[in-house]
Amino acid sequence: MTCASLESALTDWVQLPEPNVRCMPVTRRVAILLFEDCSFAVTVMLGEIFQAANEIASSANRNVRYELRFLSVTGGNVRCSSSICVWTDGLDSWHCVGFDTLFVSDGTGASAAARDERIVNWLRRVHANMIAVQPLGEGHRLFRSACAHAEPRSVGVEHGGAGETEGEEREHTSVRLELMKGALILLKRDIGDDCARSVAKQVMPDTLSAFPSLLGGSPDRDTADRVHVAARWLKDNCQRSITIEDAARVVDMSTRNFQRCFKIAVGVTPSAYLMRARFAIVCSLLTHSELPVDKIARHTGMSSGDRLAKVFRRQLNVSPTEYRIKTRLEAGI
Structure with missing residues (x-):
C-alpha cells in the first residue's frame, strides 16, 4: 500500500x-x-x-x-x-x-x-x-x-x-x-x-x-478562507518535512496570526492538526503495510523511527511495533 x-x-x-x-x-x-x-x-x-x-x-x-x-x-x-x-x-x-x-x-x-x-x-x-x-x-x-x-x-x-x-x-x-x-x-x-x-x-x-473566547469574534471571511487553504496544504503535504511557518507563508500570514486564526477556525492548533494527519497515516501504514518503522517515519515527515517511537509512547503507551502486532491481529491480517 x-x-x-x-x-x-x-x-x-x-x-x-x-x-x-x-x-x-x-x-x-x-x-x-x-x-x-x-x-x-x-x-x-x-x-x-x-x-x-x-x-x-x-x-x-x-x-x-x-x-x-x-x-x-x-x-x-x-x-x-x-x-x-x-x-x-x-x-x-x-x-x-x-x-x-x-x-x-x-x-x-x-x-x-x-x-x-x-x-x-x-x-x-x-x-x-x-x-x-x-x-x-x-x-x-x-x-x-x-x-x-x-x-x-x-x-x-x-x-x-x-x-x-x-x-x-x-x-x-x-x-x-x-x-x-x-x-x-x-x-x-x-x-x-x-x-x-x-x-x-x-x-x-x-x-x-x-465561553467568551469560544463564542467571541471569528476571523473575517478572507482570513478564514486562507486558513482553510492552509489546512488543506498541511494535510496534502504532511508526509514531507514541513513546518507551521511554511504553512503560514503559503497563505501570506505571520506565524503568530496564523496560529491564532487557525485555532479559532479549525478548533485545534496547526501543530496538532499536522501531527494528527501524520499519525493517521502512520497508524494505517503500520497496520496495512510491511514497511519498516524507520521507513514509515521518513515517509510521514516524522524524521526517524526514534522520534516516531517517542510519539507513540506518549500518545498510546505502546511502541509502533507493539501497535502493529496488536492491530494486525485484531484485523485478521
Whole structure:
C-alpha cells in the first residue's frame, strides 16, 4: 500500500469544507459511550444540544445534520442514574470508525467501566484512530485507564461566571460546561459561530458567559478562507518535512496570526492538526503495510523511527511495533 492511497485515513478525524463551495448535505455522527450507572442527565443534555443544532442549522440553510448514537460494551438496555434505561448499540458494531466525535459519559459507574478490558481496549483503539474523544466528569477516569499518557482535547473553562459554585452544584456545573464546550467546538467547525451561539443560548443560556473566547469574534471571511487553504496544504503535504511557518507563508500570514486564526477556525492548533494527519497515516501504514518503522517515519515527515517511537509512547503507551502486532491481529491480517 502506498502513502498516496491513504488519504482516506485523514478524513475520519476532521473534514473541512472547501471555502466558498456549496457541498452536498453532510451527516456528522456523534456518539456517547454509556455504562451502567452513567449519568442520565448527560444523555438528555446531549440529545437536546444536537436536536437544537439540527433545527438551527436547517433554519440557517447549513448543509450539516447531526446523528447522535448511544454505545455500550454489549449493546441493549443500559441502566443509567435514577434507574432509567437507554437503548444502545454495541461497540463491535462501530469498529472504532464511523463517527466524528465520541463523548464518554459522566457517572458513578465509570470506575467499574474502567476495569472492563473490553471498554478500555475499544476506547484505546478509538483514540489511536484520531477520533476526537471528550470525557465528561467521571468519564475522565475511564479515559485515563485507556490512554494513560494521552490527553483529550482541553475542556478547561474560563474563570468566573457559571463556573463559580460549590460542592455538588459546582461538580454538576463543571460537567455541563465540559459538555457544552465539547459540543460548541464541533458546532463552530461545522455550522459557524452564529449557529453555535444560538444553540448555546437555546439549550444552556447560563453557560454563555463561561465561553467568551469560544463564542467571541471569528476571523473575517478572507482570513478564514486562507486558513482553510492552509489546512488543506498541511494535510496534502504532511508526509514531507514541513513546518507551521511554511504553512503560514503559503497563505501570506505571520506565524503568530496564523496560529491564532487557525485555532479559532479549525478548533485545534496547526501543530496538532499536522501531527494528527501524520499519525493517521502512520497508524494505517503500520497496520496495512510491511514497511519498516524507520521507513514509515521518513515517509510521514516524522524524521526517524526514534522520534516516531517517542510519539507513540506518549500518545498510546505502546511502541509502533507493539501497535502493529496488536492491530494486525485484531484485523485478521
